[in-house]
Amino acid sequence: MIVHDTRIEGFDARSWHRLLTLVVPGAASHPPQAWSAEGRARRRGGVVLVQLAASGDAAAGAIHSARGALPLDAWTSPRELDAFAQRHDARFALALRPGALASLYERLGGRLTLDDDTWTTLWILAGAVRELLDERALYLTPGLPASVPLPPASALRATWDRALPSGHGVLIALFDEGRLDTGLVAHREGPGLTFVHGPEVIARLCGPLRGDLERDHRALRAACDAWAGPLSLGLYAHTEVLRALLRNDTPGAWTQAVARREVIFDPLPTWAGVAVGADAVRLFARNVREVATLMEAVAPVAVAARAFASWMTVTDLRSVMGFDPLDALSAVLRRSASNPDDDEALDREL
């Protein structure tokens, strides 16, 4: 978690862009020409904001973060917000009653203090948003899971502590065309990260690499263990493999990638092992559920079969967090129609 005194060093524009757009493709950089009228019309993704009337289903106006003002002839009601967003190729949409934003800021101002950490801030923010959703002052798409209680800030903090304990480091090294493409090495001390170092620093630490994932990961781990260690997690992969995996919701995809050594974990913390294992379990569960569905149709053990199938689906992060963060991330990323690195060749020229 990046805090005030976190040092972020060793990233050039390209490596930073490659790293961030893996998980936030909508933030990808665009050339100035892309903001011409023609370019904007071609843009997909972005956010649609709809200003609703004080009551009822009518909208007073709608605007797209890339395309500008939108016609309202296709607008029906806030309950059809998702369809409206898809019609305009938007990835996210929100509709607001008059005063909703001011009300949100009133609530945040009254509940948050400067000493609240990121987890508490996120928890209070999510709570305030959910209140506005319940009051029908705000509509979101994709929506927050309504029936699932928000995990408390302490659970989020505990998850963070488990993912990267204080005094430990994390290394992500991503390769492309036989060279270190992007990545980071970070160290945590106390509540937040003390530093996040990019490929320039990693390259200085490790010296020349062979471009062979299997061999290089050992050198990378040794060097970064001494720099940011002990490492709690090391992830080594090709950038495009990781990009595809993050968008893949097929059960077993991660497990198969690990088995094929397309993704290497070294070290592999327990939680990551459980996650990969859970992915394998999901694959197994899917197969079992298909069998169970057949059983349901042909045997008098339907109840038992259904219970078994549902049990097999909850042996992962969902049972802890109330939702599966990897599934959620994957779902959001799949909505991204464009690859942010379509014009990657441009940067290579620099």
Added chain:
Amino acid sequence: MIASSRAAVLRPTTLDPTVWPAALAALRDLGFDAVDVPLVWREHDREGEVDLSAPRDLARFFDLVAAEGFRAIVRLGPTCAEDAPAMGIPDRLLRDPAVCARTRRGNPQVTLDGLRVMPLPSFGSARWREACARWVRAAATLLAPYAARGGVTAVVLGPAALLTLRDAPDDRDHHPDLPAEGEDPATTLRAYLDHLAGAARAAGLPHAALVTPRAPCPREPPHPDARRGARGDDPRAVAARGVEGLWRVARLATTLPHGALLELHAGGAPFAAPVRATHALQAARVALAAGPRAITVAAGCVGHRWPGALLDEKGRPRAHAAHWARALAAAAAWPAARPASERAEVVRVDAAVVRGWWSAPSLGELPRTATLTSLAHPALAGGDDEALRREQALQREARPFTVAGDPAWCAPPEGEWVRGVTPQGAALLRAVQTDGGRCLLAVSASEETASVQVSGRWRDEQGALVEAVEVAEGEVRVLRAEGEG
């Protein structure tokens, strides 16, 4: 007024002092002639006392800057660096209830600060103003000798970031130090800025070196449609970016008498959307082609917390810095900015060529001949071919006209468009008569928007000094006004 400069942001506190000389030398080699130095208040605050010798000795830094022959533009804020936590404001002040801006219900007004939320200070708070004045006095005391020797050419006061956070109707500050019936935010802001400027002058900074941005922030002048609110048929209300937006902002920066700093970006703050080096460079080329008098590249070298800076944390140029060096060299080849009273030149108008330039598929593949870019920056386009030489000959032979005097300081033929090179850059020029007096229009290359060159002083009907207006469909709108003479 800020003299013509090509500045790079350099935050001394984010670098090891042993790196300072190397970083300054590298910036000079890249073609910069000035450094833009944001001083972050919270880094020098010791429980209310200002210590400018720690964590870095700023006097030594400014000595080095002067020794390297750089001019320095210093930003005192109090909020002046995008990458500084809490906008650079000391936490002790943000915890002070007497400082925070208030919502209608008395809650603190908050804004995002990275992954947390921070309260906004109130411009009307007496305690905030006094604390700011102490900071400005201390910093101005350090800077005054450098300003007297010419090493520090501008000291920028004012909260650029905070200005943009108070645009919405619901954002009105209900701080108890403000009149209960409410006060015009512009009045509050002006009083606040005057308070800061008074503190700086009291500490010995010459008035001429002080720059106090007026709302709206010079970095992002609003599109007129954005000011009126979103209009159904004009997406520029939210997307006034891209080539056209860049050009308009850059042109505006050539016309403002108080010397707006046009800010270009190399890289970005960690919580901002990442920018490709290629795209940043394309934007810079468009802006440089508009001929801004003073540019700042954020960031040249800011140490940590600015991925993609031109220099790395050791003060060494990154790969893409060489491309910036070429563009800056082209900008440096421009004639130095001259006072508006000097002569400008009329050159040939070829609207088709201008339109062709805008339809170029890539700014990296610009046609080399007879373009606005080549007229303005031969070295930028890299062309030395025959057509370019013909254009230059035309410029030399063209009938000159005078851009001087008030009110008749512009004298191209009334109602006729001419291609001109103003003291700051190339443009289509036309003299028009407005309610406020005679103006010279300098039209952007897109021929869709226009800015008005008001290098002379010109008062509107209310007596306010107008600095620039924008023209569309024959209508002249005030784009920016400065309230004092």
